[in-house]
Amino acid sequence: MWQSLFRIDASNVASVAFFTVHVPTEFEATAHYLKDSSGEDIEPAAELPEPPSQESAKASDEDKPWGEVIGASIIVNLITLVGVILAIPAVMKAAATHIIAFQGILYGFAAGCIIAAAVFLLMFEATHLVGAGWKEEVDVLWRWGTCILVGFELPSIIDFISSVVASNLVPTQDANQVTVVVVTTSVMPTAEDANDRVDDETQKPSLNSKIRILAGVLIGDFFHNLCDGIFIGAAFKGCGKGFGWSVTLSTVLHELPQELADYFILTSPGAMLGPVLALVLNFVSGMSVLLGGIIVLASDPDDSDVGMLLAFGAGVYLHIGAVECMPKIYEAKLSAWLRAACVLAFIVGSVLIGLILLDHEHCVPAPEGASPPSGGGHHHR
Numbered sequence: 001m002w003q004s005l006f007r008i009d010a011s012n013v014a015s016v017a018f019f020t021v022h023v024p025t026e027f028e029a030t031a032h033y034l035k036d037s038s039g040e041d042i043e044p045a046a047e048l049p050e051p052p053s054q055e056s057a058k059a060s061d062e063d064k065p066w067g068e069v070i071g072a073s074i075i076v077n078l079i080t081l082v083g084v085i086l087a088i089p090a091v092m093k094a095a096a097t098h099i100i101a102f103q104g105i106l107y108g109f110a111a112g113c114i115i116a117a118a119v120f121l122l123m124f125e126a127t128h129l130v131g132a133g134w135k136e137e138v139d140v141l142w143r144w145g146t147c148i149l150v151g152f153e154l155p156s157i158i159d160f161i162s163s164v165v166a167s168n169l170v171p172t173q174d175a176n177q178v179t180v181v182v183v184t185t186s187v188m189p190t191a192e193d194a195n196d197r198v199d200d201e202t203q204k205p206s207l208n209s210k211i212r213i214l215a216g217v218l219i220g221d222f223f224h225n226l227c228d229g230i231f232i233g234a235a236f237k238g239c240g241k242g243f244g245w246s247v248t249l250s251t252v253l254h255e256l257p258q259e260l261a262d263y264f265i266l267t268s269p270g271a272m273l274g275p276v277l278a279l280v281l282n283f284v285s286g287m288s289v290l291l292g293g294i295i296v297l298a299s300d301p302d303d304s305d306v307g308m309l310l311a312f313g314a315g316v317y318l319h320i321g322a323v324e325c326m327p328k329i330y331e332a333k334l335s336a337w338l339r340a341a342c343v344l345a346f347i348v349g350s351v352l353i354g355l356i357l358l359d360h361e362h363c364v365p366a367p368e369g370a371s372p373p374s375g376g377g378h379h380h381r
Contacts, residue, residue, distance in 0.1 A: 003031075015045070029135040064297050065236040065244070072232050072248040073290040077225075080255045081283050084263050088275065101341070103268065104334050108342035110261035111325035112349025114220075114317045117258050120354055122224065122314035123148065126307040133304025147308045151223075151315020155216040155323070159208050213271045214281075216320045217262050221285045223313030228255070229292020230306055237296060250356055251289075259286065261349065270324065 010016050018024070024033040032041040130144045228251045236244030259282060265271060266278035273281070295301060329342035 003029075065241070066297060068236045068241060068244060069233045069293040069297055070290065072236070072244065073229050073293045076228070076232070076248060076251050076255060076289050077283065077286045079252050080259045080286060081279065083256045084260050084282070085279065087260055088263075100331075100333050101338050104329050104331060104338055104342045105345040106264050106268070107325045107328035108345035109349040110265055111321040111329075112346035112351075113258045113261040113353055114325065114349075115321035116350040116353035117224065118314040118317040118321070120357055122227070122310045122317065125227075126310035126314065129303040129307025129310065131304075132307070133302055143304075143308060144311050147311035148315040148318070151220075151312040151317075152319045154219065154316055155212045155319045158215045159212040210271055213265065213320070213324055214273070216316055216324065217265050217271075218281060218285045220313055220316035220320060221259075221262055221282070222288045223309055223316070224258075225255075225286050226288040226292040226295075227306060227310050227313065229289035229294075230296050230301070231292075232289070233293035233296030236293075255286075258353065265320070265324070 008016065027033055034042045034044075036042055126144055126147075127140070131140045134140050134143070232244065232247055232251060235247040263278050263282055266273045266281065267275060271278075329339060329346070334342070
């Protein structure tokens with residue numbers, strides 16, 4: 001049966017006390033958790049801990065771990081930035097030597113990191129959090145799925161809008177106009193040079209393509225880091241400093257490979273950003289981790305809202321990984337062995353993100369008015 005009923009004989013007692021691990025309202029779906037023999041709801045005469053007064057609520061607000069949460073958020077972003085900067089020289093040297101092979105392997109690695117982050121971290125966590133707001137399976141499923149699909153479609157919508165804007169800003173060439181080419185060199189270009197120039201022009205990304213990639217990477221990164229900040233804030237707020245710092249460490253471990261992949265996508269021929277600008281944009285979008293921590297401390301967002309944000313970010317990441325990155329490993333210029341190396345790079349990127357699951361836990365804060373446990377709260381691994 002969908003409901004468990006327990007009959008209590010209270011005829012010979014003045015009062016009955018219930019001691020529970022979870023708050024009784026957590027088990028309410030369509031009915032109150034306690035009823036009399038006629039089906040009327042029974043409310044408790046007293047509760048422990050007692051509902052906080054205005055004075056205790058004010059004191060509790062002052063005791064919120066603002067310093068720890070803000071410090072942990074900044075540490076996550078700074079360590080990620082430094083890690084990416086330190087990794088760039090070695091990787092760029094390999095790129096200069098074997099550019100075609102490097103691009104294929106890079107895109108394979110980026111696809112592994114980004115798709116794994118969506119599947120292992122965002123989508124799975126979102127199912128639990130969205131389920132906290134609605135009990136019926138169909139209510140959870142359509143909200144979760146819709147957010148993923150909207151996120152997946154967002155880069156395409158941005159591509160359409162940017163193409164319309166670009167067509168209005170950049171005038172098309174009149175068919176009656178004649179283009180005059182003046183050769184100023186003493187040596188006429190060879191057919192091979194001309195073919196190379198044509199290849200360069202055909203490989204140059206369009207404006208709307210660049211906007212689609214940039215927006216997809218940065219928006220996906222923004223929502224991912226926002227939710228990371230929400231989890232960090234919830235860990236410190238509800239479960240103590242020790243648990244909060246463990247969640248911070250796990251965030252750093254999965255952010256490093258993911259942000260490295262984001263940087264290479266932003267500086268790839270598809271987006272063509274300079275190294276400094278790519279680092280700055282990556283850092284700014286990553287600062288949403290601080291925003292997420294502040295949101296948790298300043299307000300108490302519902303788990304279901306956090307879950308839908310996670311699902312939306314997962315959809316954006318799936319588009320970037322599957323549509324922008326994966327096709328690059330099927331380029332005709334790549335040999336069979338290089339394609340195998342690209343697949344191996346995808347596996348390496350996936351494993352780096354998947355390793356976080358060995359000790360992946362998110363804190364469920366204690367009920368309002370209760371003191372957070374010293375060793376941590378309820379969590380899942």
